[in-house]
Amino acid sequence: MDKLFCRTQKVREMEFIPVNEPLLNGNEKKYLNECIDTGWISSEGPFVKRLEEGMAAYVGRKYASAVCNGTAALDLAVEALGLQPGDEVVMPAFTIISCVLCLVRRGIKPVLVDADANTWNMDVNQIESKITPKTRAIMVVHIYGLPVDMDAVMQIAENHGLMVIEDAAEAHGLAYRGKKCGSFGDISIMSFYPNKHVTTGEGGMVLTDDAGLAERCDSFKNLCHKQGYRFVHEELGFNYRMSNIQAAVGVAQLEKIEEHLARKREIGHFYQQAFRENTRFQKPLEATEYANNIYWVFGLVMRPEDKKSAREIMAELADQGIGCRPFFYPMHLQPALQKLGLFAGEHYPVAEWLYDKGFYIPSGLALTDEQMEYIAKKVNELGEK
Ligand SMILES: Cc1ncc(COP(=O)(O)O)c(C=O)c1O
Structure with missing residues (x-):
């Protein structure tokens, strides 16, 4: 940092x-000391699960998978959804490059829409004109403290049979018509960089209600070890794990x-x-x-x-x-x-x-x-x- x-x-x-x-004026020090006293500093320590369960419950998702940053979370989300080279994803022009990296590295085409001049979020009225037979998903990004108009997005997605990826990196605690951001669409991500409402220093999370997607995220973030056969890999995974030390800070932050x-x-x-x-x-x-x-x-x-x-x-x-x-x-x-x-x-x-x-x-x-x-x-x- x-x-x-x-x-x-x-x-x-x-x-x-x-x-x-x-x-960092809550239980951060106390929980960090627990990590050191118990020796649980890797991703296998108990704070990781606590943070995952805590954030999932907070936003109203069934599953959460903590990772090392929000950029990695986007990568995992796209990997888990199984988007293929040549697919198109409609997304905002006004966002961070992380949202595009996870697409272009896989040969997926980002298709941009402009921002709304008042909310600075993607102009949902422009989405439909960008949809082609190759479009597979809409990626929404809640910008600077206000959400994208999600009813409109979900309706378009339903009409065209598209998946929705929700980037709620900046949107901890933000609600759209009373429903928490991080709970919309097929899969959502968050960042826990120090400028976020909840920080882990570096960190991120993928959230979903789909058990299959959750399982794929957990597997992909942990090198895709074959179940029951550690060090045997049938798919190409990543090491995007969050450490217990990071999660300890996150649990204290989430309390606040x-x-x-x-x-x-x-x-x-x-x-x-x-x-x-x-x-x-x-x-x-x-x-x-x-x-x-x-x-x-x-x-x-x-x-x-x-x-x-x-x-x-x-x-x-x-x-x-x-x-x-x-x-x-x-x-x-x-x-x-x-x-x-x-x-x-x-x-x-x-x-x-x-x-x-x-x-x-x-x-x-x-x-x-x-x-x-x-x-x-x-x-x-x-x-x-
Ligand atoms: C909208 C958005 N998406 C993704 C990210 C990437 O998160 P990270 O910095 O944790 O990789 C950020 C970073 O702040 C962001 O603002």
């Missing part, structure tokens, strides 16, 4: 406020999830108030008709005609000791994907605007009220374009 990202440090005589600092959600919402509401009269920036929606924002991060987006780019604004805020992060760089612009011949000539104007003009300000769980006041003041002092 890079230091700048996680720890408060002195920069040019002032305290630098990192974009995220996790809060409601507290974490409440604090993140408090931070979100504070910024909303502080920027109420600031017309330079578009703020996250507080709610939609189907969800209340959990403010995974607090994003700000300038109008397209703003003279400055997000990069310039982030540099100005960094000079004031405030760590920010850019929004996602859209998938169709990624050099690594263009080199594969993907997305030639494609444009997704909302995703491009979000990257050019969007960034997020510190909103981690360890942020103090004093830091929030300072950040809000400095953002407001940026004035009009």
